[in-house]
Amino acid sequence: MPIFEYVCKDCDHQFEALLYGSKKAECPKCQSKKLAQQLSVFAMSAKGSASPAPAVGACGSAQCLIWISRN
Numbered sequence: 001m002p003i004f005e006y007v008c009k010d011c012d013h014q015f016e017a018l019l020y021g022s023k024k025a026e027c028p029k030c031q032s033k034k035l036a037q038q039l040s041v042f043a044m045s046a047k048g049s050a051s052p053a054p055a056v057g058a059c060g061s062a063q064c065l066i067w068i069s070r071n
Contacts, residue, residue: 002018002019003016003017003018003019004016004017004019004025004037005017005037005038005039006025006027006035006036006037006038007035007036007038008027008029008030008032008034008035009032009034009035009036010027010030010032010034011027011029011030011032013027013028013029013030014038015027015028015029
């Protein structure tokens with residue numbers, strides 16, 4: 001289940017979307033389907049690492065991850 005980052009072309013809202021199957025993303029703010037997909041930054045941890053690497057999305061904070069977990 002890939003996470004994609006988008007910017008809405010109608011309202012300029014930046015968001016991340018977790019998409020299942022052939023589902024298409026839409027802006028959570030204005031419901032537009034006119035989106036520009038952004039390059040994503042992903043998190044990974046090294047094998048055998050004592051602690052996982054912090055996940056940093058396009059917004060640069062944990063707020064992105066909180067939004068994803070709630071939706």
